[in-house]
Amino acid sequence: MKLAILSRNSKLYSTRRLVEAARERGHTVRVLDPLRCYMKISEDGFEMHYKGMLLRGYSAVIPRVGASITRYGCAVLRQFELMGCYTPNTSDAILKARDKLRTHQLLAAQSIGLPATVFGDNPDDTDDLLSMLGKPPHVIKLSEGTQGAGVMLAEKLSAARGMVEALRGLRADFLVQEFIEEAKGADLRCFVVGGKVVGAMRRQAARGDFRSNLHRGGTAKAIMPTRDEIEVAVRAAHVLGLNVAGVDLIRSKRGPLVLEVNSSPGLEGIEAATGMDIAGIIVDHVCASDIAINATRQRRKKAATSKRAKPPVKKRKA
Structure with missing residues (x-):
């Protein structure tokens, strides 16, 4: 099967593993830098070009689209979808997951x-607004932050007010959330592929920080999530339409709570913690999809038809 991986850097761990x-x-x-892809849209169909070449024959595309280039x-990715390529995470699903407010609205509705x-x-x-959450601490998040960037803890009401005013001055979109004290700076990353949790790890924040992201110095170890945690993770990915997702949960007195659903979860931490071939599981899922299989069949059929249609080449007489 012919696959494309949309990634700005072919040397990144997750891209290399895929x-x-x-x-x-x-x-x-083939790894394609999405910023070097350009397209033609007309009533005759869709074309994708890359560095001066017309791209053809791809059965599936695995997106590793960074937050800074989400829109483009x-x-x-949408152009590839319209060209008949399968993708585990559609462009619409990624856009939902990148917007934290929209994510929370969709999850709460279910x-x-x-x-x-x-x-x-x-x-x-x-x-x-702040009084609706009760007494501090409060967690303040940028609506489109990743890897713990743009997440702040306000331990006093005055601090929360100051942070909110500063973000409004920057015209930044943000959310304010209750602080779950019993989580003690830990969360669970459940890795969902094809509607199943295929691996999970518990991440613990570094001393002096409340963010458990590994990019922020947190540590991780493999864990077996509970039935409730598995159910919540799978449902969260399903609601957003993601077939590959990193669902971040925290354990609370009310049960598992969803912090975030990542549409482009890193593989290094989960593979190191669990020892599992998560990249292989993703590729197997993609290549087993009906859309990708049908696209491959159509491409081979078209190639065979084209080959039969070519007239035989007459040899020149010496």
Whole structure:
């Protein structure tokens, strides 16, 4: 099968592992920088070009689109979708997951547990907004932050007010959430592929920090999630339409709560903690999809038809 991986850097661990896993299974794979992809849209169909070449024959695309290029990356991915390529995470699903407010609204609508969250715009409403969460500490998050960036803890009401005012001054979109003290700076990353939790790890924040992200110095170890945690993780990924997702949960007195659903979860931490070939599981899922299989069949059929249609080449007489 012919696969493409959308990634800005072919040397990143997750991208390298996906390439290795695909080649080990006999697939043809190419890493495409989404910012070097450009497209043509017309009533005659869709075209994707890359560095001066017309791209053809891809059965599936695995997106590793960074947050900084979400809009353009999703436009490229959407073009591949319209060209008949399978992708485990569609452009629409990625856009949902990248917007924390939209994610929380969609999850709450399905009664999936999450920390109480408030959102508002007018400075005159700040005190009432924060009062809806009760007493501090409060967690303040940028709506589109990743890897713990843009996540702050306000231990006093005055600090929360100051952070909110500063973010509004920067015209940044943000959420304010209740602080789950009993989580003690730890969360669970459940890795979901094809509607199943295929691996999980418990991440513990570094001393003096409340963010458990490994990029922030947190530590991780493999863990067996409970039935409730598995159910919540699978449901959260399903609600957003993600077939590959890193679902971050915290354990609370109310049960498992969803912190975030990552549409492009890193592989290094989960593979190191669990010793599992998560990249291989992703590739196997992608290549087993009906859409990818049908796309491959159509490509081979078209190639065979084209070959038969070519007239025989007459040899020149000496």
